[in-house]
Amino acid sequence: YKLEGAVKFNEISSEVELTYRELFFKAKILSQADLSNINLEEKAPINALIFVPFENSRxxxxxxxxxxxxxxxxxxxxxxxxxxxxxxxxxxxxxxxxxxxxxxxxxxxxxxxxxxxxxxx
CATH class of the missing domain: 1.10.150 (DNA polymerase; domain 1)
Incomplete structure (x- = not known):
């Protein structure tokens, strides 16, 4: 998995398909992340770049x-x-x-x- 945005780790390896919740736990989501538009129980795409937006934090x-x-x-x-x-x-x-x-x-x-x-x- 490749991630950008409000995450600590940009690449996560897994032998099984992960939900967004599982992936974000492993990627260490930053406190400024805005997950309001993401269904955390949905499976995350493996071969696509996943962008985790920041909330409008200062x-x-x-x-x-x-x-x-x-x-x-x-x-x-x-x-x-x-x-x-x-x-x-x-x-x-x-x-x-x-x-x-x-x-x-x-x-x-x-x-x-x-x-x-x-x-x-």
Whole structure:
């Protein structure tokens, strides 16, 4: 099984077919996962990528671990990668909304989306 999103482990091996509940238990679902639209008793597809969405939870800047933390919250992949690169280059700097607004490619729409879930310390 291959999983993406709000899981700790992205690949799970099993000799038997698993339900979503069994699979998610093995994949260690994160507390921010939104399972509301998933029937946990249904069998999970073996040869398909399974995406576990995040609930619209807020996250702090320092807890961003990859571009996917932005991407899975509705930011485009290109902008997510730009934000991740910016974070890596400014790892020890206190970031402001002005800093983010000055990243080339970040506009008002992206800033509005970011402000809904991103907490700057």
């Amino acid at each position: 996250i702090t800047w320092k807890l961003i671990n990859s571009y996917q933390d932005f991407y899975y919250r509705g930011i485009t992949k290109r902008i997510s990668e730009l934000l991740w690169e910016f974070k890596q280059k400014n790892i020890n700097k206190r970031i402001t909304w002005d800093d983010i607004a000055n990243i080339k490619g970040i506009g008002l729409t992206t800033l509005t989306k970011l402000k809904k879930f991103l907490i700057l310390e």
